[in-house]
Amino acid sequence: MKTQTAVKSAVLVGFMAIGLAMPAQTPTSLKHAYQGCFLVGAALNASQFTGATPRNFALITTQFNSISPENVLKWEVVHPKPETYDFSLADKYVEFGQTNHMFVIGHNLVWHAQTPKWVFEDEKGNPLSREALLKRMRDHIHTVVGRYKGRINGWDVVNEALNEDGTLRQSPWMKIIGDDYIEKAFEYAHEADPKAELYYNDYSLENEAKRKGALDLVKKLKAKGVPINGVGLQDHVHMDWPTADQIDNTISEFGKLGMNVMITELDIDVLPQATPSQTADVSLNIAADPKLNPYPNGLPESVQQQLANRYADLFAAYAKHCGLVTRVTLWGVTDADSWKNDWPVKGRTNYPLLFDRGAQPKPAFKAVIQAAPRKTS
Ligand code: XIL
Numbered sequence: 001m002k003t004q005t006a007v008k009s010a011v012l013v014g015f016m017a018i019g020l021a022m023p024a025q026t027p028t029s030l031k032h033a034y035q036g037c038f039l040v041g042a043a044l045n046a047s048q049f050t051g052a053t054p055r056n057f058a059l060i061t062t063q064f065n066s067i068s069p070e071n072v073l074k075w076e077v078v079h080p081k082p083e084t085y086d087f088s089l090a091d092k093y094v095e096f097g098q099t100n101h102m103f104v105i106g107h108n109l110v111w112h113a114q115t116p117k118w119v120f121e122d123e124k125g126n127p128l129s130r131e132a133l134l135k136r137m138r139d140h141i142h143t144v145v146g147r148y149k150g151r152i153n154g155w156d157v158v159n160e161a162l163n164e165d166g167t168l169r170q171s172p173w174m175k176i177i178g179d180d181y182i183e184k185a186f187e188y189a190h191e192a193d194p195k196a197e198l199y200y201n202d203y204s205l206e207n208e209a210k211r212k213g214a215l216d217l218v219k220k221l222k223a224k225g226v227p228i229n230g231v232g233l234q235d236h237v238h239m240d241w242p243t244a245d246q247i248d249n250t251i252s253e254f255g256k257l258g259m260n261v262m263i264t265e266l267d268i269d270v271l272p273q274a275t276p277s278q279t280a281d282v283s284l285n286i287a288a289d290p291k292l293n294p295y296p297n298g299l300p301e302s303v304q305q306q307l308a309n310r311y312a313d314l315f316a317a318y319a320k321h322c323g324l325v326t327r328v329t330l331w332g333v334t335d336a337d338s339w340k341n342d343w344p345v346k347g348r349t350n351y352p353l354l355f356d357r358g359a360q361p362k363p364a365f366k367a368v369i370q371a372a373p374r375k376t377s
Helices: 004-018 058-064 086-101 130-147 171-175 181-192 209-222 244-256 303-321 363-370
Strands: 039-044 065-068 103-110 155-159 198-203 230-231 237-239 261-267 325-329
Touching: 039 058, 039 103, 065 086, 065 325, 086 103, 103 130, 103 181, 130 171, 130 181, 130 198, 155 181, 171 303, 181 198, 181 209, 198 209, 198 261, 209 244, 230 244, 230 363, 244 303, 303 325, 303 363
Parallel strands: 039 065, 039 325, 065 103, 103 155, 155 198, 198 230, 230 261, 237 261, 261 325
Antiparallel strands: none
16 A cells, blocks of 8 residues: 555656646546546557656656556567567566556457467468367467466457447457357456456447447356456547447446446547548558648647547546446557557547647646546545
């Protein structure tokens, strides 16, 4: 447990780290503002947790009490070749989280993207049999989850298994193993670390058809006694989607099934939408066009304010479900780090997070702090 003095000095560092003058009673950090409601996390890239002076160290440790690995625990990074595991970055990530007493997330074990092609093939390049792929999945999960047993607190076990219409995506996992690949992944993860929390993670679950697909999936898993603790709503959102009502209903519905709900990859896109549908499909690559990049030299004040209001509304919607929502994680720390500068269109200047390119708090930061439930003392 932290002592009062440690908490006070952390708050003081908070003032200094974010360069804000706020009245003494106003919480100066996200994690303190939402204490007792949910954890507040950030996805980190390697430069933020490696090296003698990890980038934005003070900002990260003062603001967040949970971390997610943006890329370093994905299959292509930790297990690039059949007989080769490379934990050099993942070890540093986990060590960073432990040293700073954070709730450490593993992302992710079974996904169709950022997974090498060889995973699904034999030495001759032919598709693997169901049995061989299940064995490969089990070996991978046991090796990775087993290595961090007791140190990684929660795992995104299966990522993005659903299509937009709520049916199961025809990924190589699904095609070769069949739809029980999902329960197998959870079972293997539970065998490897029985105490770790295990989650299903996906995007656009606020949309009705996909939400229904995910609810049915969770019901099915629960009926079979599969060890699943929670559902991650990625929430790569836009200014006008999803609505607060959609979020509210989605969280409630998963809650009714006994799931914890986490917001796992929050960012807000202020740029013109490059695709007609709401998606976070990492394989998209849309041609650059100046019309899609309207703010290369800075965000106009009016849009900055709209972004702050949108952030406040989202956090208020999440905080309505304190406790059922156990964590809200931002997908990055500063606007400079965000994947949204290069996805789904390369080379745009986007503004999706709470800290600007100079790591200074944006109006949205203050709006999120002010949206926190008031604590009664
Ligand atoms: C993204 C990373 O942020 C990028 O750096 C990488 O190039 C592609 O993947 N859904 C997920 C995340 O579950 O793993 C993705 O992260 C964003 C969408």
